[in-house]
Amino acid sequence: MTDMLQNRPLRWQQVRPLIALFILCLALGLTSDRFLTPANGLNVLRQISVNVCIATGMTLVVLTGGIDLSVGSVLACCGALSAGLLTRGISLPAFDLFVGFTLTGALLAAVLAGSAFGYFNGWMVTRFRVPPFVATLAMLTIARGMTMLYTEGHPISQLGTGFAHLGSGSWAGLPVPVWMAVLVVLAAHIITRKTRMGRYIYAIGGNEEAARLSGIHISRVKNKVYAIAGGLAALGGLIVTARLDSAQPNAGTGYELDAIAAVVIGGTSLSGGRGSVAGTVMGAVIIGVLNNGLVLLNVSPFWQQVVKGSVILLAVIVDRMGNQRKD
Amino acid sequence: MLKAINIKKSFGGVAALDGVSLTLHPGEVTAILGENGAGKSTLMKILSGVHADYEGEVRIDGKPFTLGHPRAAEAAGIAIIHQELNLVPDLDIAANIFLGREPVNRWGILDRSAMRKRCQSLLQQLGLDTDPDRSVGDLRVGEQQLVEIAKALHLEASVIIMDEPTSALSDRETERLFHIIRSLRAEGRTIVYISHRFDEIFSLADRYVVLRDGRSVGDGMIRDADADALIRMMTGRASVATRSEGRSDAGEVRLRANGLCLQSPEKGRPDLLQNITFSMHAGEVVGLYGLMGAGRSELLGALFGCYKFRVTGTVSIDGQDVRITSPADAVTHGIAMVPEDRKIQGIFPEEDIRTNLSMAVLGRISGALGLVDAKREVTLSDGMVGRLAVRASSDRQRISTLSGGNQQKVILGRWLATKPRILLLDEPTRGIDVGAKAEIHALIRSLSAEGVAVLVASSEMPEILTLSDRVLVLSAGRLMADIPVAEADEQVILRFALPQKLST
Numbered sequence: 001m002t003d004m005l006q007n008r009p010l011r012w013q014q015v016r017p018l019i020a021l022f023i024l025c026l027a028l029g030l031t032s033d034r035f036l037t038p039a040n041g042l043n044v045l046r047q048i049s050v051n052v053c054i055a056t057g058m059t060l061v062v063l064t065g066g067i068d069l070s071v072g073s074v075l076a077c078c079g080a081l082s083a084g085l086l087t088r089g090i091s092l093p094a095f096d097l098f099v100g101f102t103l104t105g106a107l108l109a110a111v112l113a114g115s116a117f118g119y120f121n122g123w124m125v126t127r128f129r130v131p132p133f134v135a136t137l138a139m140l141t142i143a144r145g146m147t148m149l150y151t152e153g154h155p156i157s158q159l160g161t162g163f164a165h166l167g168s169g170s171w172a173g174l175p176v177p178v179w180m181a182v183l184v185v186l187a188a189h190i191i192t193r194k195t196r197m198g199r200y201i202y203a204i205g206g207n208e209e210a211a212r213l214s215g216i217h218i219s220r221v222k223n224k225v226y227a228i229a230g231g232l233a234a235l236g237g238l239i240v241t242a243r244l245d246s247a248q249p250n251a252g253t254g255y256e257l258d259a260i261a262a263v264v265i266g267g268t269s270l271s272g273g274r275g276s277v278a279g280t281v282m283g284a285v286i287i288g289v290l291n292n293g294l295v296l297l298n299v300s301p302f303w304q305q306v307v308k309g310s311v312i313l314l315a316v317i318v319d320r321m322g323n324q325r326k327d
Numbered sequence: 328m329l330k331a332i333n334i335k336k337s338f339g340g341v342a343a344l345d346g347v348s349l350t351l352h353p354g355e356v357t358a359i360l361g362e363n364g365a366g367k368s369t370l371m372k373i374l375s376g377v378h379a380d381y382e383g384e385v386r387i388d389g390k391p392f393t394l395g396h397p398r399a400a401e402a403a404g405i406a407i408i409h410q411e412l413n414l415v416p417d418l419d420i421a422a423n424i425f426l427g428r429e430p431v432n433r434w435g436i437l438d439r440s441a442m443r444k445r446c447q448s449l450l451q452q453l454g455l456d457t458d459p460d461r462s463v464g465d466l467r468v469g470e471q472q473l474v475e476i477a478k479a480l481h482l483e484a485s486v487i488i489m490d491e492p493t494s495a496l497s498d499r500e501t502e503r504l505f506h507i508i509r510s511l512r513a514e515g516r517t518i519v520y521i522s523h524r525f526d527e528i529f530s531l532a533d534r535y536v537v538l539r540d541g542r543s544v545g546d547g548m549i550r551d552a553d554a555d556a557l558i559r560m561m562t563g564r565a566s567v568a569t570r571s572e573g574r575s576d577a578g579e580v581r582l583r584a585n586g587l588c589l590q591s592p593e594k595g596r597p598d599l600l601q602n603i604t605f606s607m608h609a610g611e612v613v614g615l616y617g618l619m620g621a622g623r624s625e626l627l628g629a630l631f632g633c634y635k636f637r638v639t640g641t642v643s644i645d646g647q648d649v650r651i652t653s654p655a656d657a658v659t660h661g662i663a664m665v666p667e668d669r670k671i672q673g674i675f676p677e678e679d680i681r682t683n684l685s686m687a688v689l690g691r692i693s694g695a696l697g698l699v700d701a702k703r704e705v706t707l708s709d710g711m712v713g714r715l716a717v718r719a720s721s722d723r724q725r726i727s728t729l730s731g732g733n734q735q736k737v738i739l740g741r742w743l744a745t746k747p748r749i750l751l752l753d754e755p756t757r758g759i760d761v762g763a764k765a766e767i768h769a770l771i772r773s774l775s776a777e778g779v780a781v782l783v784a785s786s787e788m789p790e791i792l793t794l795s796d797r798v799l800v801l802s803a804g805r806l807m808a809d810i811p812v813a814e815a816d817e818q819v820i821l822r823f824a825l826p827q828k829l830s831t
């Protein structure tokens with residue numbers, strides 16, 4: 001009873017991705033005997049963990065009616081920063097200054113830097129009324145350029161076993177990146193469903209004018225949301241760097257598109273106010289399963305892209321048709 | 328000659344037009360008069376083909392004519408110039424005039440020189456000396472209006488309807504417009520002129536038609552009429568609304584506004600509010616009346632912090648000067664506002680009743696880490712749904728599935744939950760059925776009995792008279808009257824509300 005009071009009734013749109021995923025898994029299980037195995041399941045989860053982190057942040061941004069195209073570049077920049085801080089620290093010979101970083105210090109600094117990037121995006125959007133698409137498109141370029149400057153175009157490698165554990169270690173049978181994704185999703189789920197901030201996020205996306213007139217500080221909420229998205233992109237950067245045991249200056253290229261795809265397939269409306277973190281997880285899993293399954297079926301990578309794009313279109317069309325019926 | 332016979336039109340069971348007949352003569356200017364909501368704009372929309380499903384008959388030169396599509400109205404030679412101009416600001420003048428019927432050569436390429444030439448001659452005819460290549464967005468409002476008229480002339484409209492054309496014009500632009508209207512009349516065109524300005528009507532119009540409550544209640548030649556007679560026709564309701572008795576036991580001064588001014592967002596335009604000073608007492612209901620564009624919503628918005636730094640003047644609450652630069656500030660100071668447009672400014676359409684109700688008080692019902700206390704939210708929601716008699720299957724029903732009246736109750740509930748000391752209501756019962764309207768009125772009275780100071784802006788005079796203890800009347804951004812309801816009636820209020828830019 002209490003549970004019923006607390007949870008909003010499930011809507012058809014929220015269940016739809018789950019059904020799609022079920023059908024997809026069933027189909028792949030029937031066509032490939034390697035698909036429905038525990039090892040392959042873990043494999044898929046490990047592969048999608050980065051996208052889940054990024055797409056979760058993206059979901060919050062999209063729910064407010066915005067978008068964040070900079071996540072791929074921020075991921076690369078913060079990954080490089082963590083690797084750089086760990087291996088080289090900060091040295092300013094002119095001031096005779098050298099600061100070394102522990103692993104924890106480097107990781108934290110990178111996530112903070114990611115949040116700073118995101119906060120800057122939010123600030124552009126709220127203070128200067130730059131459309132989110134434009135503000136974060138600019139940041140996509142800026143952060144990529146900064147990555148190139150910081151790494152001088154070369155990978156930063158030899159990060160030590162501690163860092164590598166973040167990518168390849170496992171705990172209680174699950175890979176560490178998967179745990180990280182799970183924690184991120186849980187936190188974001190609670191924020192969106194149970195907190196004031198979550199209500200404000202939906203309210204702003206649903207009707208920004210009404211939200212403002214309800215006394216909600218729109219700018220504060222949006223700034224926070226972009227900062228979270230940036231921080232989660234940085235977290236994704238740490239995972240990518242740890243998995244490769246090396247920070248690649250061109251890491252994360254195009255990741256923003258996968259994240260947006262997961263959000264859209266998960267049923268979140270790009271105009272804001274409607275959708276869920278849970279849906280996005282479904283979306284990310286669908287994309288992951290699709291990638292994995294098509295590889296197992298020996299479909300050419302070129303066709304994989306065509307299929308992925310078609311799935312995005314299909315998801316949106318189904319979503320639209322569902323909405324039209326209601327109106 | 329255009330004849331409209333017994334035109335009726337209703338929206339969702341509410342009659343907007345209930346049998347309007349009028350005759351428009353070529354070579355004459357006919358003024359259409361009426362209060363807010365009398366049916367003027369509905370009638371004009373029917374004549375310009377916006378509303379398809381009307382009853383009654385329109386005859387042009389004796390032949391019945393079915394309007395119902397803007398193209399049909401165009402074919403009938405009727406053009407309308409809306410108050411909100413209908414131009415594409417980024418296109419140039421010529422492109423706007425030819426929009427949708429651009430001349431092309433046989434390759435499908437725009438015939439710019441023909442457009443420019445025709446445009447030039449139209450502009451010349453109107454005395455507008457400017458380049459057809461200029462963007463419409465760069466023109467002043469008065470010039471934009473002339474572009475609209477040029478468009479009507481290009482379509483060879485024989486009937487030109489103008490809806491409050493001078494509301495945004497300077498005196499000089501107004502004079503030029505009148506000159507043009509007179510020459511159009513001399514060419515034998517039929518002009519319909521809608522305005523609240525009696526001075527303009529008396530200097531320009533040949534005939535008048537008065538609408539009231541969706542009916543035509545009088546017509547005749549302007550030279551036989553005087554302002555008082557017209558005002559009587561506009562307000563003379565058969566049944567006078569029950570008037571509030573007006574409380575005299577109001578408490579302390581709750582809110583005082585001193586010299587409030589509101590700058591227009593566009594440069595070089597007059598202030599939208601000019602030096603407004605008034606006060607509201609605890610437990611008082613103050614009615615705020617004004618015609619379209621008088622500044623009702625603007626005054627409420629200025630008090631609620633919607634316009635940031637465009638507002639000057641001081642506001643004090645319970646004797647303390649306060650500085651309100653955002654709605655959030657206003658809420659902190661115990662002010663609540665139910666905005667005019669429910670759909671755009673009020674509801675969160677994707678959310679249910681409960682979420683809509685609690686939105687303004689989440690800060691008070693959430694604990695550590697910002698977690699919303701579900702139990703307190705349910706208590707709040709149940710309480711409000713009961714108190715306001717919101718009719719819904721449960722408070723988990725989506726607000727967008729409710730009727731307008733019930734949606735409005737939810738928005739009111741959202742603000743009652745904040746326990747406001749000052750409640751600003753902008754058209755609280757617009758588009759709401761009679762039952763819900765009475766309930767909302769009763770609620771407003773009980774709130775004032777509890778000591779809330781209520782400011783009700785309404786374009787409906789009976790609503791003002793039934794609810795208020797005191798009446799404020801705005802006209803063109805100025806406060807024209809601040810009178811106890813006992814001294815007010817419809818004619819008194821309307822006289823204050825009519826613009827008096829140039830006295831007759």
